[in-house]
Amino acid sequence: MSTTVEFAKMNGLGNKILVVDMRGRADKVTSAAAVALNAHPDTAFDQIMAIHDPRAQGTDAWIDILNCDGSKAQACGNGTRCVVQALAAETGKKVFTFQTVAGILNAVEHDDGTISVDMGKPVFDWDKIPLAEEFHDTSRIELQIGPIDSPVLHSPSTMSMGNPHAVFWVDRDVMSFDLARFGPLLENHPMFPERANITLAQVTSPVSITTRTWERGAGLTLACGSAACATAVSAARTGRTGRKVDIHVASAKPPGVLSIEWRERDDHVIMTGPAEWEWSGTVDPATGSWSRDQAQGAEAR
Numbered sequence: 001m002s003t004t005v006e007f008a009k010m011n012g013l014g015n016k017i018l019v020v021d022m023r024g025r026a027d028k029v030t031s032a033a034a035v036a037l038n039a040h041p042d043t044a045f046d047q048i049m050a051i052h053d054p055r056a057q058g059t060d061a062w063i064d065i066l067n068c069d070g071s072k073a074q075a076c077g078n079g080t081r082c083v084v085q086a087l088a089a090e091t092g093k094k095v096f097t098f099q100t101v102a103g104i105l106n107a108v109e110h111d112d113g114t115i116s117v118d119m120g121k122p123v124f125d126w127d128k129i130p131l132a133e134e135f136h137d138t139s140r141i142e143l144q145i146g147p148i149d150s151p152v153l154h155s156p157s158t159m160s161m162g163n164p165h166a167v168f169w170v171d172r173d174v175m176s177f178d179l180a181r182f183g184p185l186l187e188n189h190p191m192f193p194e195r196a197n198i199t200l201a202q203v204t205s206p207v208s209i210t211t212r213t214w215e216r217g218a219g220l221t222l223a224c225g226s227a228a229c230a231t232a233v234s235a236a237r238t239g240r241t242g243r244k245v246d247i248h249v250a251s252a253k254p255p256g257v258l259s260i261e262w263r264e265r266d267d268h269v270i271m272t273g274p275a276e277w278e279w280s281g282t283v284d285p286a287t288g289s290w291s292r293d294q295a296q297g298a299e300a301r
């Protein structure tokens with residue numbers, strides 16, 4: 001087995017993704033490799049999407065997802081779009097079925113280059129999100145930070161989109177909050193035994209919401225696809241919007257939109273948005289030592 005594999009540096013609305021090709025191998029991208037890759041500015045990332053050989057009939061690949069702190073994630077919407085674009089470019093196929101620890105994901109690349117991913121059904125049970133305490137209604141749980149009589153953030157909607165999310169509804173610009181300060185406190189709050197992705201959401205019309213996310217295991221990122229899904233579902237669930245909304249990701253560079261539909265007929269959440277290839281190289285999945293492909297300017301680490 002060769003010590004190196006191919007990888008691509010990509011992004012989904014600025015969410016930094018490394019797509020690593022582990023097909024034909026039995027080993028995995030290690031946590032140590034993830035941490036080492038994240039330590040260099042060129043390969044610093046939010047998630048690694050490791051493409052493995054399929055494990056179930058009718059699927060195209062098994063996908064392992066790692067956060068930049070080396071922890072595992074069960075879902076990554078932006079990363080899934082990047083995987084689709086990479087495999088579509090390689091194979092000419094347009095329709096894919098992936099398997100992750102959270103289940104099956106169907107995805108399609110459209111003629112305009114945008115990609116839709118069926119992120120599956122949202123989960124609202126308190127013990128499956130999971131929350132530490134029993135809540136009958138997880139769409140508005142008791143949790144607040146800041147002064148007790150005038151909290152800065154309170155009463156989030158919580159759910160799992162494969163991974164745990166808490167969405168705090170705010171009525172002013174999401175960029176005006178000190179999310180770098182509150183994010184780590186909320187991600188690691190005892191209410192969330194498996195930690196949580198933390199999103200600030202401002203509803204701007206019945207069909208649009210502006211968001212900003214502190215990601216579990218990755219911190220402040222430019223965009224988070226599963227959080228956009230969680231926000232859209234939570235907004236519809238609490239009567240703030242309809243089931244089809246545009247999520248304007250305030251921190252995305254350049255600013256961008258994810259269109260989310262929480263489908264009535266089968267309860268599935270469909271996310272549509274772009275993906276972008278930046279450059280390719282090779283990496284040792286055990287250590288994270290990497291080099292950029294020659295044609296794009298030689299560089300090695």
Ligand SMILES: N[C@H](CCC[C@H](N)C(=O)O)C(=O)O
Nearest residue numbers: 073076077078163224225226
């Ligand atoms: N960036 C990802 C989410 C990563 C989730 C991860 N931070 C976790 O749940 O641990 C997305 O586009 O959905």
